[in-house]
Amino acid sequence: MNAATTEEPGRCLCxxxxxxxxxxxxxxxxxxxxxxxxxxxxxxLAVECQGVAVENPEHLGxxxxxxxxxxxxxxxxxxxxxxxxxxxxxxxxxxxxxDDPSAFALVSQIFVDEKPASYSxxxxxxxxxxxxxxxxxASAGP
Numbered sequence: 001m002n003a004a005t006t007e008e009p010g011r012c013l014c015x016x017x018x019x020x021x022x023x024x025x026x027x028x029x030x031x032x033x034x035x036x037x038x039x040x041x042x043x044x045l046a047v048e049c050q051g052v053a054v055e056n057p058e059h060l061g062x063x064x065x066x067x068x069x070x071x072x073x074x075x076x077x078x079x080x081x082x083x084x085x086x087x088x089x090x091x092x093x094x095x096x097x098x099d100d101p102s103a104f105a106l107v108s109q110i111f112v113d114e115k116p117a118s119y120s121x122x123x124x125x126x127x128x129x130x131x132x133x134x135x136x137x138a139s140a141g142p
Contacts, residue, residue, distance in 0.1 A: 005022050005023060005024055005050060006022075006023050007020055007021070007022050007023070008020070008021050008023050008098055009098075009099070010081075010093060010094075010097035010098050010099075011097060012059075012073075012074035012076070012077055012079035012081060012097065013074070013077040013078075013079045014074065014076050014077035014079070016056065016059040016074055016075070016076040016077065017054060017055075017056060017059045017060050017074045017076075017079070017081060018054075018055040018056060019052050019053060019054050019055065019081070019082075019093075019097070020052070020053045020055075021047070021049040021051070021052045021053075021082075021091070021093045021097075021098075022049055022050040022051045022052075023047055023048075023049055023050075024048050024049065024050055025048070026103055026104050026105060027047070027048075027104060027105050027106075027107045027108075028045050028046060028047050028095045028101075028104040028105070028106055028107070029045070029046055029048070029092075029106075029107065029108040029109065029110060029125075030043050030044070030045055030046075030106065030108070030109040030110070030121065030125070031043065031044040031046065031092075031109075031110050031111055032109065032110070032111045032112060032114050032115035032116075033110070033111035033114050033130060034114055035065055035066075035071075036083075036111075037114075037116075039063075039065070039071050039073075039080060040080045040094070041080075043115075043119070044080070044083075044092075044094065045094065045095045045096070045101075045106070046082070046083065046092035046093060046094055046095060047092070047093050047094075047095050047098070047104055048090075048091070048092055049082075049091040049092070049093050050091070051091060052082055052084070052091045052093060059074060059075050059076055060072055060073075060074070060075065060081070061073045061074065061075040064086070067086075068085055068086055068087075069083055069084065069085055069086060070083070070084050070085075070086060071083050072084060079094075079096075079097070080094050080096075081093065081094055081097055082094060082097070105123075106121060106123045106125060107125055107126065108125050108126040108127070108128070109121070109125050109126070109127045109128070110127075110128045110130070110133045111128075111129065111130045111133065112127045112128065112129055113129040113130055113131075114130060
């Protein structure tokens, strides 16, 4: 682990799933895509992490939501925990899994073209539509 990253503990509501996430920055992003909204019960606020170690994986549920990604949750209480790419290269951990969500600044929003009109955030953020975000991911390559 280098000086730019920190390790942070996290857990689900009931504590059956405990994790340690290697955090890239004290920043969070909001995803407004329809899958994240249905999965999390609202906007998905997530922290990009270099990796996630789950202490008790027998309680971790994994839902393969697309060709490239999986949504992970507690099989006991149903808490939304993190999204990860199937190759394990990318992890987006729910900011609510950490003890102090206010330690992370809201800096970006993706799939803003799918955001319902019924809510907005006051913080100025970098915003990307779904097509813009997917083009950025495609240009990053494997």
